[in-house]
Amino acid sequence: MAMDNKGWNASQLRNCDLQFDEIPRLHHNDPKVDELMSENKPVVVLGSNLAKSAEKWDLDYLERHMGESDFTVFQSKSHKFKYYDDKKVTSGDGFVPPTKKLDMKLPEFIKRLRAWKKGEDRLYLQQGLNNTVGPAIVHDFLNFDWNFCTGKQSKHNWGSLTSNLMLIGMEGNVTPCHYDEQENLFAQVHGFKRCILFPPDQFECLYPHPVHHPHDRQSMVDFDRPDYNKFPKFRQAKGFETVVGPGEVLYIPMYWWHHVESLMQGSYTVSVNFWYKGGPVSVSYPLKGHQKVAVMRNVEKMLLDVLQDPKEIPVLLRAMVLGRYT
Numbered sequence: 001m002a003m004d005n006k007g008w009n010a011s012q013l014r015n016c017d018l019q020f021d022e023i024p025r026l027h028h029n030d031p032k033v034d035e036l037m038s039e040n041k042p043v044v045v046l047g048s049n050l051a052k053s054a055e056k057w058d059l060d061y062l063e064r065h066m067g068e069s070d071f072t073v074f075q076s077k078s079h080k081f082k083y084y085d086d087k088k089v090t091s092g093d094g095f096v097p098p099t100k101k102l103d104m105k106l107p108e109f110i111k112r113l114r115a116w117k118k119g120e121d122r123l124y125l126q127q128g129l130n131n132t133v134g135p136a137i138v139h140d141f142l143n144f145d146w147n148f149c150t151g152k153q154s155k156h157n158w159g160s161l162t163s164n165l166m167l168i169g170m171e172g173n174v175t176p177c178h179y180d181e182q183e184n185l186f187a188q189v190h191g192f193k194r195c196i197l198f199p200p201d202q203f204e205c206l207y208p209h210p211v212h213h214p215h216d217r218q219s220m221v222d223f224d225r226p227d228y229n230k231f232p233k234f235r236q237a238k239g240f241e242t243v244v245g246p247g248e249v250l251y252i253p254m255y256w257w258h259h260v261e262s263l264m265q266g267s268y269t270v271s272v273n274f275w276y277k278g279g280p281v282s283v284s285y286p287l288k289g290h291q292k293v294a295v296m297r298n299v300e301k302m303l304l305d306v307l308q309d310p311k312e313i314p315v316l317l318r319a320m321v322l323g324r325y326t
């Protein structure tokens, strides 16, 4: 494969019907970085040392230093790892979990990663960084450039850091399109990930599952084979994309949709994210896209609370809107 100077090439990206604009890639000293972040817009920050102490996290190092405890590893029969909230799975609703959640020691995970052949079940390690990891990893973690991320946290009035997720994925793994209710500094450590982002106001083009569904916050659209009869507005979705490599940090604003794929025919990938609670809500009109998403979530939660049976929610909403508001 002819590798361009950037370390990857377009043949490693999955096909997608949509066209995307590029997410800006700026040096960490560029004042435009904070301009974009204060407008809740995504930006790739280059040259920060946010997770520089993790650049030695290759499989050998991790095998030697990740400690003896079990880590959370998801297993999938496809390349997709669609997240689901197991607390929202109710018996009899016919939900079939698309992934299996395993507890695995790191040497076992690495052995299976190395032995993996295309077509076999895939694995994705997704483990919150806490004191169960070995002392060397804790040391590297403490050596992250906390001035950088804490600086962003205070400059943009984010809430507290809630967690850091360590992600070790196989080439070609995909986290399908979803949004999170937290600000995210996504640090790419090893390998390359293509990230496709959509602003919160594209809600109607991305068809999220109902709030009470296990796949709450995830898009119902299969990006590999979109069903344009069920999801006609998906054609109008207007996204932004970038490929992040080692040492690069992508700011994923709260409520922004994102699809993340480890490049095909690439190396395994290592990422560490920094999830922060959102800042204080300043209501001004017209409401911003993400605030309307929050309102719709509250309406769905309230209706479920009072109606109890989820099947009654669309009935009541249609009765309220059709012929009256449309």
Ligand SMILES: O=C(O)C(=O)C[C@H](CCCc1ccccc1)C(=O)O
Binding pocket: 083, 126, 167, 174, 175, 178, 180, 184, 186, 258, 260, 261, 271, 273
């Ligand atoms: O950092 C983020 O927000 C990402 O989406 C990164 C993504 C893995 C996230 C897994 C996940 C998705 C939803 C809820 C909890 C955990 C990747 O890199 O594949």
Ligand SMILES: [Zn+2]
Binding pocket: 178, 179, 180, 258
């Ligand atoms: Zn996410």
